Amino acid sequence: MSELLTVADAEQLIRQAMPVFGTERVALDAAAGRVLRQVVRAERDQPPFDRVMMDGIAIATSVGGRRRFRQSGLQLAGMTQQTLDDTDTCIEVTTGAMLPRGCDTVVPVEQTRRDGEHYLLAEGYAPAVGQFVHPRGSDCRSGDVLLDPGMRLRGPEIAVLAANGVTEVEVAAMPSVTVVATGDELAGVDQPLLEGQIRGSNDRALAAALRVRGFDDIQLARVADDLVATTATLAELLRTRQVLVLSGGVSVGQRDYVPEALRMLGVRQVLHRIAQRPGKPMWFGIGPQGQVVFALPGNPVSALVCAVRYLLPALQSATGLAAELPMQVCMESAVDTSPALTFFVPVRVHHDSTGxxxxxPLPPGTSGDFSSLPRTHGFVELPPGLAFAPAGTMATFYRW
Structure with missing residues (x-):
């Protein structure tokens, strides 16, 4: 039996072996949530003109002390630029319009009073040069770098792309993923249960964890505990898919055929078995054409823990997605651990009066007890060394 890897060593081996999935170009309207893989520069100065920031009147402050202005024109948003020919007059303006030529300030409509064709400034109001004017190029200049590769395209980034005429975006390609459930005992969600059967849930849980983190090209597959069937199914999936996530069949039982089938198909084993609980039997390897294979234990808690701790961060890193950083939490009560294994314990997190x-800790009865997980927010990682972690222990928290 090979020596168990530490959690840190397993994490490093996975990170070093992961491929990069390349890039693709997508339409702007399909780019939300993707990871940018190009530099985006300003198409022109922003704003591209001196922009009016308030409804009101535009005037020239060179007319010192003047309080009464005849309206000589109108400048609406979207209109070509008007000109103030007479400094004794004003031009009525709306928010977003170009500042008319000859004007250097905007007086908000609230600071004026209309008297026929004239506008009177409010008593005591003194306009200043440049007020309520968004100067041309004050946000950015033509050619300035606005977005860098690696940025997640959220609302603000999409706005920048649209405002600068980017209709197609180069983004990180998202890999095709198939989640494979193994086991003779598994029945479908909509199938009647026979004696000795259980409904398959690991594949749905793993697929959901992937989808909520931005991976949407996901398929589900199922294979019986049979070497020939397992090998044939995996051979086809390795031919057509980039990432395989298996659940079950990875331990050392007499009907655990996944490692042998993968070896026969030329998948290079990077690691097998980690000094952790739950999830000790986890397997990871790289296929002949760079396919990624995560073979997770079949017990539901083990599968989810391994997915959150290894699978999801690895795929997020390979595609440029920023993984949620784990945070430090304080254990509210003592929990059993192990001198030899890293322990992952489901927990519910809250903040005390100091923030x-x-x-x-809400440890399940066994690694097959997933019914209690909805009452938890994630799990903590407790390093080996002691038989228990006392209340007050600081631990790293990972969210489901």
Missing amino acids: RAMAT
């Missing part, structure tokens, strides 16, 4: 993040 400190506190974790209440």
Whole structure:
């Protein structure tokens, strides 16, 4: 039996072996949530003209002390630029319009009073040069770098792309993923249960965890505990898909055929078995054409823990997606651990009166007990060394 890897060593081996999935160009309207893989520069100065920021009147402040202005024109948003020919007059303006030529300030409509064709400034109001004017190029200049590769395209980034005429965006390609459930005992969600059967849930849980983190090209597959069937199914998937996530069949039982099938198909084993609980039997390897294979334990808690701790961060890193940083929490009560294994314990997190993040351990009865997980927010990682972690222990928290 090979020596168990530490969690840190397993994480490093996975990170070093992961491929890069390349890039693709997508329409702007399909780019939300993707990771940018190009430099985006300003198409022109922004704003491209001196922009009016308030409804009101535009005047020239060179007419010192003048309080009464005849309206000589109108400048609406979207109109070509008007000109103030007479400094004794004003031009009525709206928010977003170009500042008329010859004007250097905007007086908000609230600071004026209409008297026929004239505008009177409010008593005591003194206009200043440049007020309520968004100067041309004050946000950015033509050619300035606005977005860098690696940025997640959210609302603000999409706005920048649209405002600068980017209709197609180069983004990180998202890999095709198939989640494979193994086991003779598994029945479909909509199938009647026979004696000895359970409904498959790991594949749905793993697919959901992937989807909520931005991976949407996901398929589900199922294979029985049979070497020939397992090998044939995996061979086809390796031919057509970039990432395989298996659940079950990865331990050392007499019907655990996944490692042998992968070896026969030329998938290079990077690691197998980690000094952790749950999830010790986890397997990871790289296929002949760079396919990625995560073979997770079949127990539901083990599968989800391994997915959150290894699978999801690895795929997020390979595609440029920023993974949620784990945070430090304080254990609210003692919990059993192990001198030899890293322990992952489901917890519920809240903040105390000082704002400190506190974790209440809710360990499942076994690694197959997933019914209690909805009452938790994630799990903490407790390093080996002691038989238990006392209340007050600081631990790293990972969200489901």
